[in-house]
Structure formats: structure tokens, C-alpha cells
Amino acid sequence: MNAATGGTPLDLNAVGPGFSDPPLASQAVFRAALNAFARPGRIQRVASDAPHPSGAAPAAAALLLALLDPDCTLWLAPRLAHGSAAAWLRFHTGCRIVSELREAQFLWSDADQMPPFEHLPAGSEFEPETAATCLVQVEALGDTPGWRLQGPGIERTQPLTVRGLDATFLAQWRANHAAFPRGIDLLLCAGECVAGLPRTTCIEG
């Protein structure tokens, strides 16, 4: 178990509030996620009035707050696991925080602490939907020419620049893309922005 999820009682005064209007806020945040995956690489703004815990990108915190509940398992990278994010998410969503990567439906990590893709649940040929959804916090997202994205959801090509991913990312992504229908799906988060990379997206660097 991660440090923040152990048996120690939770100090409720230290847990920040969630959405002020959960039904409408969750809906708006979900639509940003749906648009992000339906239009890969196109940057979506995630509007949320929930204060984000320390170390969390506001977009990533809002997305998890909107999507998680006790039916979900979440794996947290060490830096987030040791901050206030885990207690905040557990209190508001009731999600189960797991330490084994293969049990995770959702992953939340800074780009530099992202585990190798081959260790993540990628689903099976018969149940590819059981693959993990990963929220990766990067330094910055932009739509200036950098990567050229192609695939479902993109009319011709979609430009995307991402700052903060390490050099092995593109090679890992190519292997992930080639394994279709298996493969993980990424939501890259920076500040209040999110860009989706479903497993169907082909990236040219």
C-alpha cells in the first residue's frame, strides 16, 4: 500500500473540497475527456472549480475526480502518492489505490516517473477495454508543429508539441500503437489543458 492510503486515520480538515456541483462539473470534465480521445492531440481545456491537491495538474485532478468511484483502481507514481492527492481522491471518489501496476485501471504520474509501457495492463485481444488509462503530467502542451499525429479522430494530420516527455517515449508509443487492439490510452495533462492519445494514434516525431 502507498503511504497515504495506509491504516492511519484521515485528517478531514486537511482534505480539500471537491466539485461545488458534482453532476454538472463531472459532465463538463467528462466531455473534455471524450473530446480529447475523439480528437487526438487537439488540446482541450478542463474547466473545474475543485481546488487541486499539491503536485497535481488541475486538469488531471479534475479528470480523476469526475471519472473515478469505488469501482475503480488507481496507481499513483511515488511523488503523487506521498502528497495530499491520494487522500483527496480517496475521500471524494472512494477509488481503490493499488501498488501493483497490473491491477491498475487508471494511472496518475508525472512524466518523469511514468513506468515503462510494457509493465502496464494493455488488455487482451478479447478484452482490449481492460487496458489502463494513464494521466501523465507534462510540462507544457502546444499545437505548434512538432509531432504529426494521424489516425481515427484526425482529418488529415494534427500537430502537437509536448514538453517534458523523455526520449524513449516515441519508441514506446510506436510499440503500443502496433499492438492494437491491445494498448494503453494516454491523457497528457499540463495545467488546465489535456490532450488525448488513444492507442489508435500514430505519432511521427
Add this chain to the structure above:
Amino acid sequence: MSDTAAIFAARDPHVNFAYLDERTKRMIRRTLLKAVCIPGHQVPFGSREMPLPYGWGTGGIQVTAAILGPTDTLKVIDQGSDDTVNAVNIRHFFQRTAGVAVTTDTRAADIIQTRHRIPETPLREGQILVYQVPAPEPLQRLEPRRSETRTLHGLAEYGLMHVKLYEDIARYGHIATTYDYPVRVNERYVMSPSPIPKFDNPKMHRSAALQLFGAGREKRIYAVPPYTAVASLAFEDYPFSIQRWASACALCGATDSFLDEWVTDDRGTRMFVCSDSHYCATRQARATAPEPSHGSK
């Protein structure tokens, strides 16, 4: 129309926004995200009992309820028409439970829930088309066991479907499937387009709109993202073709729309009219619009 607008102007405060409880919506939303990431793949979901029977669009309604927001404008069609029982009731349901604006104008809608048609007016980017699906498994009539069809999809083993189409050709001289005509999505999954006429299949190919499919009784959700290749299955020597009519629409004169056959008396008199009521009404209104006054006799 104005009476019902007044009745449903305010949202019923006794039910949650868009009827479903939040945990159900989250479950459907997570399912939808995976469905969009794996175009054409049927994702199981925990379909709920809805206040209407299976077969009346419970899958489509659950998808719409999970995506709908207070600023969305909703259009609902049943076999192309905004005015049939199923469409009117579902539209009222969301007016009452979500207080959303509704429209019959295809271009003005953000979300269009449909039973068995795709509107004639081309869809634009940002729109979402929600299909009501009775039988999501295209291989069901060839292989009834879910465990087997799941394996066939996993291995992309679609020989059975081609044999079925070939048997049509051997027996009738052409592929006799006219609705729910199987498609292949993004060159991978064979998918049921729901019982739309095959006339509508080409509209799915690289559509600018996001297409979501909900099957309530069968508890499956699937999706086609915008600009995704959707190919109707066929053979090189028997290419896919859509229905054509000898006559134009009797009301608006359209020759490019899907026509319904209406029997108008008990002596077999019949007429052909557009199935898309908004498309037909728009064309009729344009035809009868007053000409600029200076040219009148």
C-alpha cells in the same frame, strides 16, 4: 408544441440531472472513453433498467444521459422523423429530466439521438450522433455464443460474414442485406451500424461527427470517432451499392434522400416521401418561400 414547451420548460427537481444517478453515469462514461479508443469494438457495460421497455431505445438514452450537459441542444429522430412516438417521448424525457433545449434542426443540434437513420444533412464537427442499437453483435445470427464471437473479433476472423454475403449472391444474385449492413471500422473490427438502411452506410465513413452506439438489452456500447474509415463489406466483383428510387419525394421533390413508401388508400395507391422529416420540411419551406416582391405578376 407551445403547450408541451411550457410543461417541460423547467427541469423536474425531483430527479438527478439527466435521470441517471452519478455512479451509473460515471460507469457509462468510462465505457464510452474506452469505446472511442477502440473504434468498432463492443464494450460491455452495466445497463440499467430505464422507465421504458427494452427495444424503445434504452441503450441510446443511457448514452445520451451520460454525455448530455445543460448547454447542449438535443434532437431525437425515429426512422428519420422528429414527430413519431419514440422520438417525441425521448425528447420530452430529456426536457423534463435535464431541462435542455431541443430542436428538430439537424444543424442546430449538438447531440442527435437516432433510431435507425442518419440525417440527410451532413453532420459537422462537434456534433455527437447517438444510435439506439437492438442487436450490437454483427455475427450473432452466424454464431450465437458470445464467448465465440468475442474470440472471432479478437482474432479478426470474419470469414463467416463473407460466407454469408457470398451465399446471398449465390441464392439471389446480389447481396440481399438492405439494413443493418455490416461495416468494417478502421480496417479492424466488423461492426453492426444498427438497423439503418444501407443507404446511410456511406455517411458513416469519415464523418465529422462522433458516433456513439448504445445497446441497452444487450449491454454493449461502441463508438466510431470522427474521420474514421467505415467500409461496407463487399466483394471486388460485387461492390457495395445503395438503394435508388425511380421517383422523387412526392412532397419536396428530393432525389438524393431515403424515401419511405406510403400507401394512401385501399386501392394500392402509393407515394414516396423523404424519411428525414426535417430535411423534407426545410426543402418544402424553401420551395414555397415568397419570391422577392419586385418580380411578382
